[in-house]
Amino acid sequence: MKLSFHGANRDVTGSCHLLHAKGLRILIDCGLYQGGRELDEENAEDFGFDPASIDILLLTHAHLDHCGRIPLLVKRGFTGEIITTAATRELTRVVLLDAAHLQEEEAERHSRQAHRHGRRPPPALYGTLDALNALDQFGRTANYGETIELAPELTATFYDAGHILGSASIRIEETTGKRRSIIFSGDLGNKGRPILRDPQVPPKADVVVMETTYGDRAHKALAPSIDEFYDAITETFARGGNVIVPTFALERAQEILYYLREGIEAGRLPKNLPVFLDSPMAISATEIFRRHPECYDAEACDLFNNGKDPFALPALRFVRETADSIALNRLVGGAVIMAGSGMCTGGRVRHHLRHNLWRKESSVVFVGFAAPGTLARVLIDGAKRVKLFGEQIPVRAKLYTINGFSAHADQAELLDWHGALKPERTVLVHGEEKAMRTFADLIAARKTKVSMPKKGDELSL
Structure with missing residues (x-):
């Protein structure tokens, strides 16, 4: 060999x-x-x-x-x-x-x-x-x-x-x-x-x-990471802002939906929490997840066997069309927007960052690995301004880096x-x-x- x-x-x-x-x-x-x-x-x-x-x-x-x-x-x-x-x-x-x-x-x-x-x-x-x-x-x-x-x-x-x-x-x-x-x-x-x-x-x-x-x-423990995520949403909504979650379409998007559902059911989050999954690829991946129970652990299998979709939220909206994604930029506050890419190297999340990074009311929650050279890493490392679509955007939003979701x-x-x-x-x-x-x-x-x-x-x- x-x-x-x-x-x-x-x-x-x-x-x-x-x-x-x-x-x-x-x-x-x-x-x-x-x-x-x-x-x-x-x-x-x-x-x-x-x-x-x-x-x-x-x-x-x-x-x-x-x-x-x-x-x-x-x-x-x-x-x-x-x-x-x-x-x-x-x-x-x-x-x-x-x-x-x-x-x-x-x-x-x-x-x-x-x-x-x-x-x-x-x-x-x-x-x-x-x-x-x-x-x-x-x-x-x-x-x-x-x-x-x-x-x-x-x-x-x-x-x-x-x-x-x-x-x-x-x-x-x-x-x-x-x-x-x-x-x-x-x-x-x-x-x-x-x-x-x-x-x-x-x-x-x-x-x-x-x-x-x-x-x-070592990773941060999972339970405190989930608590921090719920707190980030609650605090941001109290300030009147949006929560932007740069999301990897495969696995991370589905995992975050899973935790949001659990948070709603436990009373940690509002029952009609407005969540937008603004990623055609993540939407398609979620549908593929539903077709492959051979990969699930026992808990997920039990949920499906009992007729419960672990990714379903009362006010979840799938955003496939570009025009609908653009419309989200008119939301001033009170929304969780999950969009790709997870490292902010491309995709729709860059548009949402452009409209929310400069707002002190909003938050950006990083829940995954950010490679050197990516916009996500630049933000995590403390940049005061970043260039998006030819425009210098000041970073005033509150940034959360929650490593326990890795x-x-x-x-x-x-x-x-x-x-x-x-x-x-x-x-x-x-x-x-x-x-x-x-x-x-x-x-x-x-x-x-x-x-x-x-x-x-x-x-x-």
């Missing part, structure tokens, strides 16, 4: 790893880099391998930083099979079509600007047709715990990663000779969350390639998961370098060789 690295190396976006085994070239994830303009340029660069040479792509889950460059991979020659779970397949369709639409809109905007200045506009990274072509490459469906033959004497098994609906850790094994094995963690979930099961620990393997997003810190395992959970596997070699990916180094120091005493590859590095296993 040989492994090379083409994304999310000492960074938290762009996951892409290439495994050579039994004559096959197997790609694990093909994600988009997310952040500033430099990363936009990096997305358009060569992959570091020939896309046409890839035989199989194994997809851990549907987040954009794990699947977002698949249409570009196909556009540049990939014709192999994509294997993933049923839920991930459905969610990926929504994510890629949305990403293609945004790419086309961005290219059109750049084209108008370039035309005015007599420059040649950069092309879209990919378009809707490329996304549809990519969806044609999805083949076999992976069920948790069932072995899939990739080639004679080479298998892959998907295990529930508990991160988002359909997410998986993937164990690949050569079944003859030394029976070598390798596990790709994907993104591991945070235990004790609603809706989804806790992450499974796969059987032991020789090599583990694992994420380290929160390898240097869908990622924290340091202790990562250590527990790794400790159960006892690998001979551990390869750390998908994390900022500081988090990686902290985590590497903690596991170094476990008699495991630790690697922190850079982009383009190769390892012989």
Whole structure:
């Protein structure tokens, strides 16, 4: 086996790893880099391998930083099979079509600007047709715990990663000779969350390639985080403002709806709390959630079995149309507006920030990870002014950063998961370098060789 690295190396976006085994070239994830303009340029660069040479792509889950460059991979020659779970397949369709639409809109905007200045506009990274072509490459469906033959004497098994609906850790094994094995963690979930099961620990393997997003810190406890969220809404409404929640469409939007429903039922929030889910992708994802009870934990299953929708609120409104989204900007106060993207790198949330950041009555509640270079991180780090749509907007709204909602395992959970596997070699990916180094120091005493590859590095296993 040989492994090379083409994304999310000492960074938290762009996951892409290439495994050579039994004559096959197997790609694990093909994600988009997310952040500033430099990363936009990096997305358009060569992959570091020939896309046409890839035989199989194994997809851990549907987040954009794990699947977002698949249409570009196909556009540049990939014709192999994509294997993933049923839920991930459905969610990926929504994510890629949305990403293609945004790419086309961005290219059109750049084209108008370039035309005015007599420059040649950069092309879209990919378009809707490329996304549809990519969806044609999805083949076999992976069920948790069932072995899939990739080639004679080479298998892959998907295990529930508990991160988002359909997410998986993937164990690949050569079944003859030394029976070598390798596990790709994907993104591991945070235990004790609603809706989804806790992450499974796969059987032991020789090599583990694992994420380290929160390898240097612990999450805030969940119960105080929920209380803080309810208090943020109550305090903002008392000031007469709106609550803007930059929301990841997959998992986070559904989890927040779940907690809002619980808060209403417990009397912590007004019964007719006005909640607007202003994200076509999150709306579609919520409908997909309802179709995949095989991913639910026992509590969520009980709710559905008793005829109760865990995502239903008395005054919840789904906002699909652009005109309806624009109309929300006329709301002065008393509304919870959930909109994407979670890192504020694009989407409708930027318009809501433009209309609410300057208002001291309003609040912005961050409930997820914000990568360096993103608008969300800039705000969290204390910026006094930010540029939105060519306009400098003063930051007067109250900002809340509630870390307890994270869908990622924290340091202790990562250590527990790794400790159960006892690998001979551990390869750390998908994390900022500081988090990686902290985590590497903690596991170094476990008699495991630790690697922190850079982009383009190769390892012989």
